[in-house]
Amino acid sequence: GxxxxxxxxxxxxxxxxxxxxxxxxxSGHTALYWYRQRLGQGLEFLIYFQGNSAPDxxxxxxxxxSAERTGESVSTLTIQRTQQEDSAVYLCASGxxxxxxxxxxxxxxxxxxxxxx
Amino acid sequence: QKEVEQNSGPLSVPEGxxxxxxxxxSDRGSQSFFWYRQYSGKSPELIMSIYSNGDKEDGRFxxxxxxxxxxxxxxxRDSQPSDSATYLCAVNAPNSGYAxxxxxxxxxxxxx
Numbered sequence: 201g202x203x204x205x206x207x208x209x210x211x212x213x214x215x216x217x218x219x220x221x222x223x224x225x226x227s228g229h230t231a232l233y234w235y236r237q238r239l240g241q242g243l244e245f246l247i248y249f250q251g252n253s254a255p256d257x258x259x260x261x262x263x264x265x266s267a268e269r270t271g272e273s274v275s276t277l278t279i280q281r282t283q284q285e286d287s288a289v290y291l292c293a294s295g296x297x298x299x300x301x302x303x304x305x306x307x308x309x310x311x312x313x314x315x316x317x
Numbered sequence: 318q319k320e321v322e323q324n325s326g327p328l329s330v331p332e333g334x335x336x337x338x339x340x341x342x343s344d345r346g347s348q349s350f351f352w353y354r355q356y357s358g359k360s361p362e363l364i365m366s367i368y369s370n371g372d373k374e375d376g377r378f379x380x381x382x383x384x385x386x387x388x389x390x391x392x393x394r395d396s397q398p399s400d401s402a403t404y405l406c407a408v409n410a411p412n413s414g415y416a417x418x419x420x421x422x423x424x425x426x427x428x429x
Contacts, residue, residue, distance in 0.1 A: 233417065242421035243361070243405065248414070256414050291360055302368070303349035303409040303417055308360040 202226075204309035206292050212315045213282055221277045221312045225294030230272050233306060235291045236261075243291065249275060250298055282316045289313050320344065321408050323420035331428055336393040338423050340406030343387070344413070350382055351407040352391045354400075355422065361405055365391070396427045 205224040213219050225232050234246040245259040249269040260266070264283075269275035279286055293306035322341050330336045338352075349368055353361035367373045367380040367389065379392040389408070393400055403422040410418050 231415075235419075243419040245416045245418065248416055250415065256416065258414060259416065298415050300411045300415065301346070301348045301409075303351075303415070305351055305363050305366050306407075306417060307363065311360050 204292055204294050204307055206290075206309035206312050208312060209310060210313045210315075212317060215284060215316055216281055218278065218280045219282055219314065221279075221290050221292075221314070223275045223277070223292030223294075223309060225272075225275070225292070226307060228272075228296075229294035229307075230297045231295040231304070231306075232269055232275050233293045233295075234267060234275070234277050235293065236288045237291060237311075238288045246277070246290075248298075279314075282314075284316050287314055287316045320410060320418045321406055321420040323404075323406050323423045325421060326424040327426050328423055329426045329428060330396050332396060332398060334396050334427075336396045336400065336425055336427070338391040338393075338404050338406075338425065340389045340391075340408075340420055341387055342389070342406075342408040342418075344408070344410040345384075345387065346411045347384075347387075347408045348411065349409040349417075350380070350389045351417070352378075352380060352389075353405040353407060353419075355403045355405055357402075364404075393425075396425075398427045398429055401425055401427050 232249045235243040248256040289311040295306045296304040352364045355361045406420040
């Protein structure tokens with residue numbers, strides 16, 4: 201596709217339920233990031249995938265959060281037993297292959313706005 | 318110490334003026350620097366990337382990088398009301414992995 205696609209665009213869920221968010225990166229982009237942005241706050245790094253390498257999960261806030269990506273395609277972010285503090289916009293971004301000292305620019309999807317009631 | 322710091326603003330400039338946005342970072346090994354613009358309720362969009370010391374110009378935008386001072390800035394010439402947005406500075410942190418760290422952003426308001 202032309203850009204990073206995320207679904208759903210909005211999700212309202214009850215506290216305690218599990219949710220799954222999806223991201224389709226730009227074709228050919230090997231790097232994929234998930235960020236969280238709470239209302240009025242900055243972007244909080246969650247997880248990073250690059251190709252078939254082990255993901256960098258250092259930003260995941262708790263073991264309720266997990267993410268998967270198969271190869272260089274779609275990624276899903278799963279939040280189990282959602283809490284009200286999980287309410288935020290979840291942004292996915294993709295980019296060309298990253299090197300440790302050289303990051304290529306990231307391109308963001310429109311995000312999924314998650315509301316936990 | 319926060320990894321990427323920006324003044325939250327708001328920074329208010331009159332239409333036609335130069336807006337100057339600043340960012341400092343803590344990882345001396347950082348080599349990749351980006352400026353993103355984020356309109357309210359929208360996702361960040363890339364404005365510029367800069368990797369070498371000095372200035373990089375693209376239209377009305379100029380990014381300036383000083384690695385010795387760990388400082389990167391964005392100048393917007395001939396500011397327009399449509400430039401009113403939050404500007405995010407993003408910096409890589411190779412000593413911590415591949416994550417791209419974002420500042421909290423500076424809110425810019427261009428008044429007609």
